Amino acid sequence: MIKFLDLYQQYQGIRQEMDAAIARVIQQSSFIGGEDAAAFEKEFGTFQQATHCVGVANGTDAIEIVLEALELAHGSEVIVPANSFIASSEAVTRSGHRVIFADVLQDTYTLDPADVVRRITPKTRAIVAVHLYGQPCRMDELTAICRTHNLKLIEDAAQAHGAEYKGHRVGTLGVAGTFSFYPGKNLGAYGDAGAITTNDIDLALKCRMIANHGRTGKYDHRFEGRNSRLDGLQAAVLRVKLRHLDNWIERRNRIAAIYGDGLAGLRGLALPMIEAGTRHAFHLYVVRTEKREQLAKFLAECEIQTGVHYPIALPKLQAYTYLGQDKEPMFANRADSTLLSLPMGDHLSDADARAVIQAVRRFFE
Ligand SMILES: Cc1ncc(COP(=O)(O)O)c(C=O)c1O
Structure with missing residues (x-):
């Protein structure tokens, strides 16, 4: 049998490292946040060549949190590729915006920049560029479009950990990148997990606060956020796999x-x-x-x-x-x-x- 995916075989190849990492988290009881979550953010940020990385609960939340942090006017139009997983568009609607689908290219299945331009209206505020199947989008063209029309460019890199565009890892080519660590992804947790990458410190701080009840200190809540944190066990698993x-x-x-x-x-x-x-x-x-x-x-x-x-x-x-x-x-x-x-x-x-x-x-x- 040639399997589509074989996570148990992968585990067998890294069993000792993995078992030790999981045991360490249990021993430390650092189940939410903690040493591994902080270390993973640093290591994954470095891997993606991003100055900041914020661990969150999953890749869908990552997109929603970035959209919220960008504070787009309610009801803005956001362009999303017509071929993707529903999370790419779901996050737009759930953030109070309107999804506008644009076509994808026949050879690479990523956003067709020419069709994106056709979809732009005075209400358009952002583009979610999905690096589908692991293939980076035509970022130069999309960046130029965003500059001309004053749009925010978000990279949905849920399928593209480690992918590169002109020598640079994806995730900071726009305002922010979002990642999923769903178990079957190239970098998969043993449950749900996600991350946001950006070179914008203010955006990173805002995302971090949104993902953790809008707090700065334990009971110092500057605004209402949500609970979308990276848990310690998943971070430990991801640190092993990242190597x-x-x-x-x-x-x-x-x-x-x-x-x-x-x-x-x-x-x-x-x-x-x-x-x-x-x-x-x-x-x-x-x-x-x-x-x-x-x-x-x-x-x-x-x-x-x-x-x-x-x-x-x-x-x-x-x-x-x-x-x-x-x-x-x-x-x-x-x-x-x-x-x-x-x-x-x-x-x-x-x-x-x-x-x-x-x-x-x-x-x-
Ligand atoms: C392109 C794309 N975007 C977003 C997501 C959402 O990630 P998650 O399942 O971690 O919420 C996925 C994965 O499932 C995906 O493939």
């Missing part, structure tokens, strides 16, 4: 390179492209074919697990039909029935990747 993350991302890139070589030239199968000047984090390896259902079934019969990210484009979800963007002839609205995620992760060997290639080639040939 291995660069190697794991290299492994993902190697698997992607093997797939790229082995699957090239198959008629009816579109492979993901890597944007020039970027380091892809390959959270997911997503191919496109009109025969998606048949291919997934065939691979399952070959004991190869696959996934779909995402089966329904955001504008077509029941949650968003009120926007009326489900009928728009966007690439994202058409592509959702063709996307298929092949196995990807540090659990895969070169031989696993070659077995996947063999099966996919057999299907098409």
Whole structure:
């Protein structure tokens, strides 16, 4: 069986470090915040080349907290890619703003800057740029658009830990970056966790206060915030994994390179492209074919697990039909029935990747 994801295998490779880290937190009883949470913020900030890092409870909260900290006028329009996980847009609505979906590029599935420009109105205040599947967005173009129209650029880097754009890690290319450490992510906790990165000290402080009941001291609450803190056990888990993350991302890139070589030239199968000047984090390896259902079934019969990210484009979800963007002839609205995620992760060997290639080639040939 070639698994889509194998977190137990990953654990076995780091078992001693992990068990010791978890035992230390329990011994110290530092379950909320504490030494590991503070150290992880520092280490992850350094890893992402960000001056500030604020640990929070999950990646969805991270986006919401940044939006709140930016103090956009109530009812502002925020542009979000039409292909993403619902968290990217949910955070906008839950912050009291209006989601406007923009299309994604056919080769890389990230925000299409030209379509973003078409969606801008006098009410637009921000863009959530999702580095989907681990591929950084076209940040130069998006930054220029934001400068021209005075918009805030937020990076949803939930799938892109360690990804780079022109030699710089994602997460501080806009005003702030948001990360998810959901267990299946490239850097995954053993539960929910998230983080915000920024080079803006005031924004970092504001986010930290929002995430912790608006407090500065124990009972000194400057405003009403919320409870969205990074817990000590998750921080300890993440610190252990962070030490291995660069190697794991290299492994993902190697698997992607093997797939790229082995699957090239198959008629009816579109492979993901890597944007020039970027380091892809390959959270997911997503191919496109009109025969998606048949291919997934065939691979399952070959004991190869696959996934779909995402089966329904955001504008077509029941949650968003009120926007009326489900009928728009966007690439994202058409592509959702063709996307298929092949196995990807540090659990895969070169031989696993070659077995996947063999099966996919057999299907098409
Ligand atoms: C692109 C994207 N944004 C946001 C999130 C939300 O993260 P979380 O599940 O930690 O709330 C996720 C992950 O699930 C995601 O894939």
